[in-house]
Amino acid sequence: MPDSLRSPMNRPSSPRKRATILDVAAEAGVSRGTVSRVLNGERYVSDRAKEAIEAAVIRVGYVPNTAARNLVRQRSQAVGFIVHEPHSLFLEDPNIGGILLGANATLSRNDYQMVCLVIDSVRDVERVGRYLSGGFVDGVIIVSARVEDPITQTIEKLRIPTAFVGHPPSRGAFSFVGINNRESAAMITTKLVETGRKRVGMIAAALDRDSGLDRLNGFKDALGTSLRPELIVEIPLYSYKHGFDGMTELLTRDPTLDGVFAASDAVAAGAIDALRRFGREVPGDVGIVGFDDSAWALRTEPPLSTVRQPAASLGEQAAELVLSELLGGAPRVDGVLLETPIVWRASA
Structure with missing residues (x-):
């Protein structure tokens, strides 16, 4: 059947072209460089030009290509959350969930994505090690690290910002948050x-x-x-x-x-x-x-x-420590210790 005779329902749809920074510039009537400065939050752009660019972004449906931007900046805008526990315990233990949610809340507020990595076997250790070496995350939070933990050894070699929940299992210069x-x-x-x-x-x-x-x-x-x-x-x-x-x-x-x-x-x-x-x-x-x-x-x-162990606060503090290092801060090798009050109920 010729294309001219096909009904709209039967015609193959072509993927919609993604709007680019050039489309925004043409719509706003400004240069590409001016658009780039506005999108990157730089100064020295007039209010009138900024308003025109913001309106053009909405009209053309421009979405920043974060992957490309991060490639240039050599940043993934992601932080790994590594749990060294069997899969069954990861689901059973409410503390891990509380720590995870606390960390995610802090990272989200700072426009970072959290990537969960669960280690349950030697194969997992190797897989996660390769993943970290590939530069897919800018930093890591580690829960339940063991003595002689090979993941800790990988982190030491990579020298990426790291925060442990609990004392680090080695003498490396790591930040940590925990309780007594x-x-x-x-x-x-x-x-x-x-x-x-x-x-x-x-x-x-x-x-x-x-x-x-x-x-x-x-x-x-x-x-x-x-x-x-x-x-x-x-x-x-x-x-x-x-x-x-x-x-x-x-x-x-x-x-x-x-x-x-x-x-x-x-x-x-x-x-x-x-x-x-x-x-x-x-x-x-x-x-x-x-x-x-x-x-x-x-x-x-x-x-x-x-x-009472403050699980959510442990996650929040761990994320803050990683973000601080990403901004150039030194590791908190002295650690951050949180309070743990006794809650007395009927079992004793």
Whole structure:
């Protein structure tokens, strides 16, 4: 069928041509250079010309080519958010979500895109390492970094602005934001003991990173000479399942224990369900406390006594640290520590 006989519905549509800076200049009756100065926020352009250009941008439907501009500036206008956790825990842990949303809010206000990168395997480490080396992000925020973390080693080589949530796992000149895990763990353990608990154990998680190890040391600080090492059960992750398994092991070691510090709220939730499975009342038979004051703390029955970790603020501060370095600031190697009040509820 000849094109002249085709109905409008049957004619192939051609892609609409993208408006360019030349189109804006022609519409506004000014030079390309004047348009460029206005779009880049430069001065020395008359108010009349600026108004004409702004009106022309709307009429021709001009959208700045950010990719091309960033290529010239050697900037991606993106910051990577790296979480070194299994995929299942990334979805389960409300703290990670809170940190992510806090970071995203700050980056968004500053016109930066956040790129989420989850590391769950050796292959992920290699993939993310290649991605970072490709210059696709201007800086990174790292959550849950491990000792001997290969991603940290990659970051050190690339020398890109970086902020850790928690202490960096190496002695590099990195910014970080965190909390005093050791002091907070000691405080809530002490409060648990003050309720009259005599045989207190701990479900210690994630000892391959600073937060887990510091919480364990804080527990030891609080108990001092009354510490019973056999009542410390180590589990790999801050997860409900591992909390359930850890509590089961604690009851096997000492069926008469009457107090438990769980290294996170998710761990505590699993522990409470294990206690219930074995016929123990909370807090009647066993008082239990957690750490984070996440959504898990209000899902348990009874509601959980815990330490409030300001997840959103941690993300916001981490993003601010990265943005500061992007503007030429020095890394905050002394770190930023946030307050962690105790929230006392019915579980102890």
